[in-house]
Amino acid sequence: MLCHPAPPHRPGLADVDTWILDLDDTLYPPANGLAEQMKAKIREYLSEYFGTDDAGARRIQAELIAAHGTTLRGLMTTEGLDAHDVLAFEHRLDYSVLRPDARLVDAIAALPGRKFVFTNGSAYHAEQALPRLGLGEHFDGVFDILAGQLIPKPYPESYRRFVEQFSIDPARAAFFDDLAVNLTVPEQLGMATVLVGGEAAPGTAQYQVLAPRRWRVWDLPAFLLSLGG
Structure with a gap:
């Protein structure tokens, strides 16, 4: 695996205009509980x-x-x-544990194109969490477990329903999740994928290139901000 300090958007994400992000332990850190x-x-x-x-x-x-x-x-x-x-x-749930991360808010606001939350939780859960994260106005849609007809990630049927509902072109989409198993189907569909979270080894870069159009990211805001070069 290669560590790169330079912005990762050439190649791999340059043509992405649809950004799909998991919610729990992706848009906020596990440490908040x-x-x-x-x-x-x-x-x-x-x-x-x-x-x-x-x-x-x-x-x-x-x-x-x-x-x-x-x-x-x-x-x-x-x-x-x-x-x-x-x-x-x-x-x-006590949603007061959530706090905005100004870097993440700025980074997501700056992403070009459409942005979606894809969660195995409910739309209610997303509606409570996103405003507290400062992200309530920055997503074009939420795809929850009910929209998936109770079929969750990582089952292929859930992703197919999502793609159909929002007319997603997988070749122009990037999928972010904290669980590697949830990225298998997006990769098979042709999406770029980003595994988020965990602890980087001391002295390493904030992300790793795993393969063309595949990344491992420890600092999501820094990674997204770097896409602007």
Whole structure:
């Protein structure tokens, strides 16, 4: 893998005019704890529904995710639960932990073309999070788990629905996510992909070029700002 200190936009992203970004642990860092809040609330729901303790809830959650991609889809499929009932935990999250990152706001505002959030959460979750991140006015659309008909990333059907709904040209799109597994289908569709997050080794660049049109990025705002050269 090659480390590069220069702006990464030549080649690979020069022709991109559609920017697709995951929300949780991508547009905000894991350190603020919101994603952990979500996991804890889901486990609380499982504990109450199945009458088990936290260890049992973790086991059930792992089984549901392994078999169905997300806890929500697993509960819908195996228990026939209503999606809105399960997602009600989002209304009890403390979104005040989110703070704007001025560099990220400026960087996303400066991106040319359309910008979308693609999340396995709900539109409500995105509507609460984005304004608190200073990004409420900077996206052209949100594609959530309900728009995906409860089929989440990384299942191909979810991406196909997204591409069709927003008339995306994959060759002119870049997909950002904190999970490598969620980037496999975008790569297969012909999108540029950017794996976001984690800790860079001391003294290394803020991003790595993994392959043509594939990047590993530790500082998302710096990477996006560098696209302007």
